[in-house]
Amino acid sequence: MTTLRPAAALLAPALLTLALLAACNQQKPAETGTAATAATAETAPALNAFFEHYWERQSRLDPLGATAQGDNRFNDQLPNSGAQAYRREVQDFCQHTLDSLRTFDRAKLTANDQISYDMLAFDLETRLKSFGLGGDGGANFWQMPFYQIGGLPLTMGQIGSGEGFQPFKTVRDYDNWLGRAHGFVAWTDTAVADFRAGLRSGRVLPRALVLKMIPQLRELQVTDPTKSL
Numbered sequence: 074m075t076t077l078r079p080a081a082a083l084l085a086p087a088l089l090t091l092a093l094l095a096a097c098n099q100q101k102p103a104e105t106g107t108a109a110t111a112a113t114a115e116t117a118p119a120l121n122a123f124f125e126h127y128w129e130r131q132s133r134l135d136p137l138g139a140t141a142q143g144d145n146r147f148n149d150q151l152p153n154s155g156a157q158a159y160r161r162e163v164q165d166f167c168q169h170t171l172d173s174l175r176t177f178d179r180a181k182l183t184a185n186d187q188i189s190y191d192m193l194a195f196d197l198e199t200r201l202k203s204f205g206l207g208g209d210g211g212a213n214f215w216q217m218p219f220y221q222i223g224g225l226p227l228t229m230g231q232i233g234s235g236e237g238f239q240p241f242k243t244v245r246d247y248d249n250w251l252g253r254a255h256g257f258v259a260w261t262d263t264a265v266a267d268f269r270a271g272l273r274s275g276r277v278l279p280r281a282l283v284l285k286m287i288p289q290l291r292e293l294q295v296t297d298p299t300k301s302l
Contacts, residue, residue, distance in 0.1 A: 116177065116178070116181050116182060116186075117183070117186065119177070120177055120182065120186055120189075120190075123173065123174070123177070124189065124193075127170055127193070130166060130170075131166075132144055132146075132147065133147065134152070134162070134163060134166060135152075136148070136150040136151065136152065137151065137228070137232075140232075140238055140239060141238045145240065148239065148240065148246070148249035148250075148253065149248070149249040149250075149251075149252030149253055150252065150253065150256065151252075151253045151256030151257055151260060152256070153256070153259050153260050153263050154225075154260065155215055155218055155260060155263035155264055155266075155267045156263055160204075160215060163204075164201070164204045167197050167200050167201050167204075168197075168201060170193075170197055171194065171197040171198065171201065174190065174193060174194055174197070175194075177190065215267050216267055216268070216270050216271030216274060216276045216277075217267075217268070217271055217276065217277070217278055218263075218264035218267050218268060219264070220278055220282060220286070221278070221282040221283075221285050221286045221289070225257070225260060225264075226261075226290070226293065229253075229254075229257050230293065230301075230302040231302070233250060233254070233302060234302040239253075
């Protein structure tokens with residue numbers, strides 16, 4: 074499982090949105106009337122540029138997701154998704170993107186572009202509501218960085234094994250992985266602090282789950298690196 078916690082989990086639904094937006098925008102407009110054609114000619118370039126900008130910014134905020142989508146520009150990056158600054162950056166990005174999207178007159182868009190508009194608006198509104206569930210610039214997920222069936226510790230093991238979406242074909246690929254692994258060290262330190270914040274606020278996983286997680290984590294510790302994913 075490649076679930077990302079905490080704030081990066083809020084980015085994961087955007088991957089599906091991005092893929093579907095691209096598919097919709099590759100189709101030809103359905104309208105054939107003169108007025109519709111004129112409106113489309115005026116709006117389409119700006120809307121396409123908007124979607125491209127969104128894709129670019131989203132990929133930079135979620136480099137793991139970008140790698141999974143085949144965009145290898147950020148293969149050495151792993152943001153500290155548990156940090157308050159990162160959570161606020163994601164929240165601000167979602168709000169700014171939604172505000173910018175609403176500047177387009179939906180009625181003047183083609184049928185396909187209206188679908189893209191609605192999908193992105195729904196995704197952004199949902200993510201912003203999730204941020205509203207907790208204080209401190211993010212949803213309460215940040216106080217539970219991972220859980221018994223998924224999370225970044227498992228994701229890193231899976232993609233670092235060479236069987237996942239992280240490429241390992243060149244020396245550059247291995248250097249990229251080292252950069253991402255260094256980022257994981259910082260993420261882990263933050264996860265410890267975030268779990269402790271959850272303890273203080275009473276936001277914790279059920280005891281039955283945590284009792285299963287502890288031995289799973291201990292099994293990841295090895296003295297012989299060749300025995301580790």
